[in-house]
Amino acid sequence: MEDSRVFGSKSFGVLCYSDMYATRCTIEGSGSSDVFVSGAQNSAELVDCVIRKNGSSGIYLSSVRVAMQGGTVSENKMCGVAAYNGGEEKLNA
Numbered sequence: 170m171e172d173s174r175v176f177g178s179k180s181f182g183v184l185c186y187s188d189m190y191a192t193r194c195t196i197e198g199s200g201s202s203d204v205f206v207s208g209a210q211n212s213a214e215l216v217d218c219v220i221r222k223n224g225s226s227g228i229y230l231s232s233v234r235v236a237m238q239g240g241t242v243s244e245n246k247m248c249g250v251a252a253y254n255g256g257e258e259k260l261n262a
Contacts, residue, residue, distance in 0.1 A: 170194050181205045182223065189213040197221045202229040203245075209233075215240060226251040 170191040175182045182199040183189070185206045196203040196218065203223045206213045209232040217239040220227040227242040228235065232254045242249040 175199075175203075185211075185213070187211055191218050192216045193218065195219045197223065199223040199225075202226045202251075205229045205231075206233045206235065207231040212236075214238075221245065229253075 171193065173191075173194045175194070175196045176198045178199040180199065180201045182196040182203040183191075183205065186208050188211050189206055191214070193216070197220065201223065202225045203220045204213070204215070204227070206229070211233050213230070213233060213235040215235065215237040218237070219240055220242045222244045223246065225245070225247045226249070227245040228250045230250070230252045
């Protein structure tokens, strides 16, 4: 995904069971998590993305590694980043 906007989804903004790469994207206003990534061998890279105003976590990771560079995660009802089952994040401002 590049230079995209995803908004107003009733459930997940982006639901991914494979590797995910997003650059300069805005993902907002989802009913659940804006970005949900799952899968033990998968990874996600978010560069200069805005993730905000959703009904749960901004980024939900299940057994996934994510690298986020630049961008913001804000105004989420539950939390900004949730990592479960070995999910881990590397955030660079």
